[in-house]
Amino acid sequence: MGCRKSTQNGSYPERRSSKETSRVGRKLKYAAAAIVAVTAGIYLNNSSLLAPHSGGKPVLLAHRGIAQRFDERNLRNDTCTAARMLPPSHDYLENTIRSMRASFDRGADIVEFDVHPTTDGEFAVFHDWTVDCRTDGQGVTREQAMARLKMLDIGYGYTADGGKTFPFRGKGIGLMPSLDEVLKTFPDRRFLINIKSRDPAEGEKLSAVLNQLPAERRKLIMVYGGDQPIEAVRRLSPETRTISRAAIKSCLVRYLGYGWTGIVPGACRNAIVLVPINYAPWLWGWPDRFLDRMAAANSAVFVLGPYQGGEFSTGVDDADTFRRLPENYSGGIWTNEIEAIARLTGR
Structure with a gap:
């Protein structure tokens, strides 16, 4: 009679292979089920479809307030953007009280502005590291007193035709505000303050100003900028x-x-x-x-x-x-x- 030949221990190779195949099949099924379960868990944990929708309109942040736009191609840190102004459609100048007020009136929830410390212990609200580009003055912004900065014409350098005309020259005298002036003018408005340097001492000085404000007022102010001053703000004004x-x-x-x-x-x-x-x-x-x-x-x-x-x-x-x-x-x-x-x- 013909019969299958057993191995030395009496087992049959075909049967052992079948059992192994069954075990492998079960492992694959378990693995597939686990993958499906994990994938489903990740989906359920991250699906926006299953998250509650807060409703309401978006929160609008006006960068520099209502400002003159400029050619943004090939910009560098020292590019004089006022000399690259696009043809103006309005007469607002960035970082001014008038611009901020108009921004809020037109729907902004938050206005962003830039600050530099001054030699007389204040913060000037102004974008550029130096005053040479945008004003009729000269020198590094932070190396001047607020009283001196107040005398400058911040509309002096704006031109949209390569210097042929300067439509805002003479119209920006005295319009550079201090941080204190902004906060007092808009006591219940939200702001984002940009620290323009990498100096940790500047973050310390700004924190000192913020910490003097009432707690409810501080909640309306956010700060961003260089790593070093921001680290100082996080340390000294941790709720900001x-x-x-x-x-x-x-x-x-x-x-x-x-x-x-x-x-x-x-x-x-x-x-x-x-x-x-x-x-x-x-x-x-x-x-x-x-x-x-x-x-x-x-x-x-x-x-x-x-x-x-x-x-x-x-x-x-x-x-x-x-x-x-x-x-x-x-x-x-x-x-x-x-x-x-x-x-x-x-x-």
Whole structure:
């Protein structure tokens, strides 16, 4: 009779192979089930569809208030942007009380402005490191007294035709405000203050100013700028929301890495979270789940224009960029065109 030949221990190779195949099959099924379960868990933990929608209109941040726009191509840190002004459509000058008031009137929730310490213990609200480009003065801004800066014509250097005409010359005398003047003029308004240096002492000086304000007033102020002064602000005024360039990158990179767990990185806590619009869809839980997580971490989210390498992006400044936001988006929007974007949000 023909029969299968057994091995030395009496087992049959065909039967052992069948059992092993069955075990492997069960392991694969368990692994597949585990993968499906983990994937489903990640989806449920990060799906914006399952997150509550806060509703309401977006929070609009007017960068520099209503300002004169300029050619933004090939900019460097020392580029005189006033000499590259585009043909003006209004007569507002950035970082002025008049510009800030108009920004709030036209729908801004927050106005951003720049500060420099002065030799007489104040902070001047002015963008440039030196006064040479924009004014009729000379020298480093922080090496001058506020009283002297008040005498300058901040509209002196603006030109849209290569220096043939200067439409704001003589119209900006005395319009450079101090930080104290801004805070007293708008006691209940929200601001984002930009520290222009990398000097930690500047962060210490600004913290001293902020810490003298009532607690409710301090809640309306955020600060961003160089890593060193921002670290000083975080240390001395820990309740103030802040961000620096290094913190922005750390926040976004780490969130992309493990934000699926629901854990918010330390750099994203009590912070201003700036999100380029082309990166936003890659953030775990974008938009509502992400916004909820940041709000729980006492952070404010603002979408910027697209980041394309090099310098950080500009703002959401036109209808095409605005339409890239999710429908019914209720987070923050950073814009250089507050009038246009306010209209698009129905204000």
